[in-house]
Amino acid sequence: xxxxxxxxxxxxxxxxxxxxxxxxxxxxxxxxxxxxxxxxxxxxxxxxxxxxxxxxxxxxxxxxxxxxxxxxxxxxxxxxxxxxxxxxxxxxxxxxxxxxxxxxxxxxxxxxxxxxxxxxxx
Amino acid sequence: xxxxxxxxxxxxxxxxxxxxxxxxxxxxxxxxxxxxxxxxxxxxxxxxxxxxxxxxxxxxxxxxxxxxxxxxxxxxxxxxxxxxxxxxxxxxxxxxxxxxxxxxxxxxxxxxxxxxxxxxxxxxxxxxxxxxxxxxxxxxxxxxxxxxxxxx
Numbered sequence: 001x002x003x004x005x006x007x008x009x010x011x012x013x014x015x016x017x018x019x020x021x022x023x024x025x026x027x028x029x030x031x032x033x034x035x036x037x038x039x040x041x042x043x044x045x046x047x048x049x050x051x052x053x054x055x056x057x058x059x060x061x062x063x064x065x066x067x068x069x070x071x072x073x074x075x076x077x078x079x080x081x082x083x084x085x086x087x088x089x090x091x092x093x094x095x096x097x098x099x100x101x102x103x104x105x106x107x108x109x110x111x112x113x114x115x116x117x118x119x120x121x122x
Numbered sequence: 123x124x125x126x127x128x129x130x131x132x133x134x135x136x137x138x139x140x141x142x143x144x145x146x147x148x149x150x151x152x153x154x155x156x157x158x159x160x161x162x163x164x165x166x167x168x169x170x171x172x173x174x175x176x177x178x179x180x181x182x183x184x185x186x187x188x189x190x191x192x193x194x195x196x197x198x199x200x201x202x203x204x205x206x207x208x209x210x211x212x213x214x215x216x217x218x219x220x221x222x223x224x225x226x227x228x229x230x231x232x233x234x235x236x237x238x239x240x241x242x243x244x245x246x247x248x249x250x251x252x253x254x255x256x257x258x259x260x261x262x263x264x265x266x267x268x269x270x271x272x273x274x
Contacts, residue, residue, distance in 0.1 A: 006164075007161060007164060010157075010160050010161055010163075010164045011157035011158070011160065011161050012157065013160070014156055014157045014159065014160025014161070014163075014217070015152075015153040015154060015156050015157030015160070015213075016153070017156065017216060018152050018153060018155070018156020018157070018159075018210075018212050018213040018215075018216045018217065019149055019152050019153040019156065019212065019213075020212075020216075021152065021156075021211075021212030021213075021215055021216035022148060022149055022152035022153075022211045022212030022213065023149065023212070024212070025211060025212055025215075026148065026149070032215045032220070032224065032248065033224070033247075033248040033251055033252070035212065035215055035216065036215065036216075036220065036221060036224065036248065036251075036252045037251050037252055037255045039216055040252055040255060040256045040259075041255060041256075041259055044256065044259045044260055044263060047263070048263040048266070060164050060167070061160045061161070061163035061164035061167055061186070062157075062160045062164070064163070064183055064186075064187075065159060065160045065163035065164075065186075065187070065190065065217045065218055065219075066156070066160070066216045066217050066218070067216060067217070067218055067220065067221055067252075069183075069187075069218070070187075070218060070221065070256070071256055071259075071260075073183075074256045074257070074259070074260035075259070075260045075263045075264075077260065078260040078261060078263050078264030078267070079263065079264060079267050081264065082264045082267045082268045082271065083267070083271065086268070087268060089264055089268070090261050090264035090265050090268060091261065093260065093261075093264050094256065094257050094260035094261060094264070095257060098256070100184040100187070100188055101184070101187050101188065101191060101218065101221075102253065104187075104188040104191045104192065105191050105195070105221060105222050105225045105226075105249070106225065106245065108191060108192050108195035108196070108222070108226065109195055109222070109225040109226040109229045109241075109245055110229065110241060110242075110245075112195050112196060112198070112199035112226055112229075112230065113199075113226065113229035113230045113233050113241045113245075114233075114241075115199060116199035116200060116201075116230055117230070117233070118230050118231045118233065118234075
């Protein structure tokens with residue numbers, strides 16, 4: 001039962017975040033690149049003020065899977081690197097924490113671009 | 123002045139011709155598709171922690187996101203993700219799968235222009251701004267924390 005509740009929170013929070021994105025698209029007609037940038041900045045902000053971990057505690061993947069989680073781990077990396085390395089951490093922290101995701105996206109995109117051909121829009 | 127008026131009339135014509143998307147169904151679709159993608163992510167994360175209980179929570183999330191990026195990249199390659207995107211709108215853009223799609227989709231699309239100028243250049247048309255803004259804002263946050271740590 002408790003596990004079911006956990007998954008329900010994941011679904012509700014994740015769905016809600018995505019719905020806000022869709023609402024932004026409908027009301028302001030902004031492009032998907034701007035949507036992604038906006039949500040990354042929201043994630044950086046939430047982590048910087050310390051709210052992200054509270055949401056992450058009960059929402060789990062509901063807040064980590066949306067690109068907000070990407071922004072939050074950028075900020076989290078920068079903060080912890082500043083703590084351990086000082087000034088250098090400002091430059092190394094963000095990308096170090098998100099290196100896995102960015103590298104994975106680039107590697108898989110390159111491989112699949114070589115394998116598959118474009119599907120012309122009908 | 124003449125051109126301005128003509129543009130105005132043209133814009134009016136275009137907005138009359140563009141099909142109106144009904145907001146409520148797409149909002150609902152983006153809600154449940156986005157929620158479902160997050161559920162799949164939670165499922166993968168729980169599975170990883172079950173199979174390898176020793177790894178840290180942070181590494182488990184990294185593996186989860188990499189798995190989702192792989193799945194979305196593959197679905198983009200075979201052309202399925204675009205169909206999900208048409209149906210779910212924001213539900214397919216906002217999760218990390220949308221980030222993956224935004225990198226794979228132009229790579230596949232512009233493959234015909236060559237590996238360097240096609241795949242590698244077009245790869246970052248959408249992801250570029252995301253990474254630039256992400257890095258700059260996180261560096262800014264790091265700077266603020268650095269200054270704060272200097273004084274406490």
